[in-house]
Amino acid sequence: MQAGRPTGPLVQGYEVIIGFETHTQLTTKSKIFSRASTAFGAEPNTQASAVDFALPGALPVMNKGAVQRAIEFGLAVNAHIAESSVFARKNYFYPDLPKGYQISQFEIPVVQGGSVEFFLPSTGSGQALEKKTVRLVRAHLEEDAGKSLHEDFIGMSGIDLNRAGTPLLEIVTEPDMRSSLEAVAYAKELHKIVTWIGICDGNMQEGSFRCDANVSVRKPGAELGTRREIKNLNSFKFMQQAIDYEVRWQIEQLEDGHAIQQATVLFDPDTGETRSMRTKEDAADYRYFPDPDLPPLVVSREWVEQVRSEMTELPRVMAARFVKDYGLPEYDAETLTQSKEMAAYFEATVAACGQAKLASNWVMGELSRRLKQEEGSFRRVKVHPIELGALLTRINDGSISNNAAKQVFEDMWASVELGPNGGRIINVTIHESIRVTDSIDATIARLGLKQMSDTGELEKIIDEVLAANAKNVEEVKAGNTKAFNALVGQAMKATKGKANPAQVNELLKKKLG
Ligand code: ADP
Numbered sequence: 333m334q335a336g337r338p339t340g341p342l343v344q345g346y347e348v349i350i351g352f353e354t355h356t357q358l359t360t361k362s363k364i365f366s367r368a369s370t371a372f373g374a375e376p377n378t379q380a381s382a383v384d385f386a387l388p389g390a391l392p393v394m395n396k397g398a399v400q401r402a403i404e405f406g407l408a409v410n411a412h413i414a415e416s417s418v419f420a421r422k423n424y425f426y427p428d429l430p431k432g433y434q435i436s437q438f439e440i441p442v443v444q445g446g447s448v449e450f451f452l453p454s455t456g457s458g459q460a461l462e463k464k465t466v467r468l469v470r471a472h473l474e475e476d477a478g479k480s481l482h483e484d485f486i487g488m489s490g491i492d493l494n495r496a497g498t499p500l501l502e503i504v505t506e507p508d509m510r511s512s513l514e515a516v517a518y519a520k521e522l523h524k525i526v527t528w529i530g531i532c533d534g535n536m537q538e539g540s541f542r543c544d545a546n547v548s549v550r551k552p553g554a555e556l557g558t559r560r561e562i563k564n565l566n567s568f569k570f571m572q573q574a575i576d577y578e579v580r581w582q583i584e585q586l587e588d589g590h591a592i593q594q595a596t597v598l599f600d601p602d603t604g605e606t607r608s609m610r611t612k613e614d615a616a617d618y619r620y621f622p623d624p625d626l627p628p629l630v631v632s633r634e635w636v637e638q639v640r641s642e643m644t645e646l647p648r649v650m651a652a653r654f655v656k657d658y659g660l661p662e663y664d665a666e667t668l669t670q671s672k673e674m675a676a677y678f679e680a681t682v683a684a685c686g687q688a689k690l691a692s693n694w695v696m697g698e699l700s701r702r703l704k705q706e707e708g709s710f711r712r713v714k715v716h717p718i719e720l721g722a723l724l725t726r727i728n729d730g731s732i733s734n735n736a737a738k739q740v741f742e743d744m745w746a747s748v749e750l751g752p753n754g755g756r757i758i759n760v761t762i763h764e765s766i767r768v769t770d771s772i773d774a775t776i777a778r779l780g781l782k783q784m785s786d787t788g789e790l791e792k793i794i795d796e797v798l799a800a801n802a803k804n805v806e807e808v809k810a811g812n813t814k815a816f817n818a819l820v821g822q823a824m825k826a827t828k829g830k831a832n833p834a835q836v837n838e839l840l841k842k843k844l845g
């Protein structure tokens with residue numbers, strides 16, 4: 333890593349350098365080297381086989397599904413998939429590691445290089461998005477360890493080996509991030525990629541996606557500083573807090589004339605501080621060597637091509653298509669591809685109404701707002717995309733105003749109760765869509781929200797508004813546009829929002845000369 337001009341914001345005159353190691357738990361049903369189940373939450377030690385218990389003579393057998401997921405990840409980040417990679421023993425001593433070593437990949441990992449591209453969070457739809465690329469060093473397959481359970485009430489500790497042997501893909505970046513903001517944006521993008529392609533369930537509470545943040549600071553132009561590694565960050569909020577604290581702490585140390593010691597630290601959400609767990613061990617401490625129980629992992633080019641041909645469209649490819657095919661702004665495309673479900677909902681809505689920008693506004697706006705309020709997700713939506721499409725069609729053909737449509741939407745939303753398995757499916761037939769359109773029109777009629785199409789009636793109301801607002805009328809005649817807008821507002825109010833604003837505008841202009 334070259335020392336050079338700082339590329340991120342300085343903190344008290346220091347440049348912040350961050351690299352990530354992320355452990356993603358793969359979605360295979362069985363473990364990486366045994367046939368025991370990986371399901372979360374079972375009684376301790378009920379999901380561990382002889383291999384996971386490290387009984388003498390039990391030999392590991394590679395799970396093909398784990399390799400397939402590593403290949404999928406490699407392809408998603410444009411990495412090189414090694415034709416032959418090697419499993420190594422990482423030796424260390426810990427009660428939850430019965431073999432006395434962890435099977436991992438060291439010198440030759442299965443996924444090499446690649447990069448993750450993402451946008452930094454912007455402040456609004458008008459803002460141009462700032463793009464950032466973080467280079468990956470590698471992603472390697474390894475097994476998880478077990479878990480120590482400290483049963484304080486009986487004064488004993490136990491070991492649960494259900495998690496031992498759970499397949500992990502550890503994804504390592506170059507030290508390319510320059511702020512906690514960038515680090516969190518990277519982690520969110522990585523989370524999006526692995527859940528999108530389905531290799532990880534992304535459940536951070538259950539530990540399926542855990543990040544280690546390596547943090548150092550330096551004066552601009554100086555060599556890289558000594559890093560400290562914050563272990564096991566399992567929420568984006570803690571990630572940001574932990575890095576911010578660590579940066580402040582390191583700067584304080586340096587300013588006080590202390591050198592930073594390389595260390596592994598833990599973040600305590602209760603105090604908001606990081607504290608040292610152990611001074612960092614070197615690779616040499618682990619006495620890595622190739623595991624004689626496992627042959628080299630061979631991945632044929634045919635297999636890679638097979639996996640490539642079956643992969644789903646990636647979020648960034650989909651976002652580019654939304655810009656190109658639907659003419660959406662980059663911001664919209666980026667927002668709509670936050671999750672596969674949201675993107676699918678949007679596309680189904682466009683298919684139903686043919687109005688891409690209107691659909692985008694509603695999916696990002698009204699619908700997201702409602703889901704957020706109820707802590708719902710696009711997996712469980714009360715208004716079907718076909719129904720939303722029908723509603724947007726009525727906005728587009730002038731039957732109702734955008735504001736009136738919001739009331740219809742509220743009505744539709746409130747009238748649906750989600751069952752335990754809730755949600756609606758997105759695949760629907762044309763037949764259904766016709767029925768739905770009818771029911772939308774019925775709702776519009778019931779709520780009395782149909783726009784006034786009778787010009788005579790509208791003219792009458794406008795005349796009344798003009799008579800009642802003589803002062804405004806005078807000001808308009810003197811050239812005051814604010815006063816004109818006030819009259820439009822008055823007229824809309826008098827029609828209870830049922831008039832077409834463009835028509836009101838036009839009539840007012842005509843009447844006022
Ligand atoms: P190890 O596997 O021993 O933890 P690596 O050298 O593979 O060590 O680096 C681990 C992570 O630390 C990588 O993500 C890397 O980008 C990051 N890193 C390395 N040096 C620094 C540094 N000086 N400051 C911040 N991050 C760093």
Ligand code: MG
Pocket residue numbers: 353544561
């Ligand atoms: Mg490390």
